[in-house]
Amino acid sequence: MTVLKIMLAAVVAALVYVYATAHDYRVGDISIAHPMSFATPPGAVAGAGYMMITNAGDVDDRLVSITSAFPKTMVHKTQVVDGISKMRHQTDGIVIPAGETVTFEPGGLHVMFMGLEKPMKEGEENAATLTFEKSGPVEVLFKVEKRKAKATDHSGHGD
Numbered sequence: 001m002t003v004l005k006i007m008l009a010a011v012v013a014a015l016v017y018v019y020a021t022a023h024d025y026r027v028g029d030i031s032i033a034h035p036m037s038f039a040t041p042p043g044a045v046a047g048a049g050y051m052m053i054t055n056a057g058d059v060d061d062r063l064v065s066i067t068s069a070f071p072k073t074m075v076h077k078t079q080v081v082d083g084i085s086k087m088r089h090q091t092d093g094i095v096i097p098a099g100e101t102v103t104f105e106p107g108g109l110h111v112m113f114m115g116l117e118k119p120m121k122e123g124e125e126n127a128a129t130l131t132f133e134k135s136g137p138v139e140v141l142f143k144v145e146k147r148k149a150k151a152t153d154h155s156g157h158g159d
C-alpha cells in the first residue's frame with residue numbers, strides 16, 4: 001500500500017465517521033445503506049447483519065470479504081433445499097452488478113457474526129470492514145435494532 005493510499009484511506013475513514021449519523025456509506029461507486037442487526041436472544045452464538053449495497057458505476061464489483069471484531073464473520077445465503085431452510089457460506093464473494101442494488105435481508109443473503117460472547121443489544125453498533133474488489137475497503141456500523149416478531153432466528157446457528 002502506498003503512502004498516498006494510506007492517506008486516502010484515512011480521509012475516507014474520517015468522512016465515514018462524519019457521515020456515520022446518516023447511516024449510509026460510500027466507497028468508490030459503491031454505497032451501503034442502513035447496515036443493521038436484530039437484537040439477539042440470550043445465549044445466541046451468532047447474529048446476522050443486513051444492508052443494501054448499490055453499485056452506481058458501469059462495471060461490476062464484488063464484495064470479497066467482511067471482517068469485524070467478532071471471532072468469525074462470513075456471508076451466508078439462506079436457501080430452501082428440499083423444503084429445508086439452510087444457510088450456505090458464500091465463499092466466492094458477492095457480485096454487485098453495475099447499476100444494481102443487492103439486498104441483504106432475512107431469508108436471503110446475510111452477514112453472519114459468529115462467536116458472540118454476549119447478546120447484541122438494541123442501540124449498539126458493531127463495526128465491520130467490507131472490502132470490494134474494485135472499490136476497496138469501507139468501514140460501516142451495523143446498528144442493532146429491536147427484533148421483529150417474525151425475523152429469522154439465528155440463535156441455533158452454530159459452525
Ligand SMILES: [Cu+2]
Binds near residue numbers: 077087110157
Ligand atoms: Cu447465517
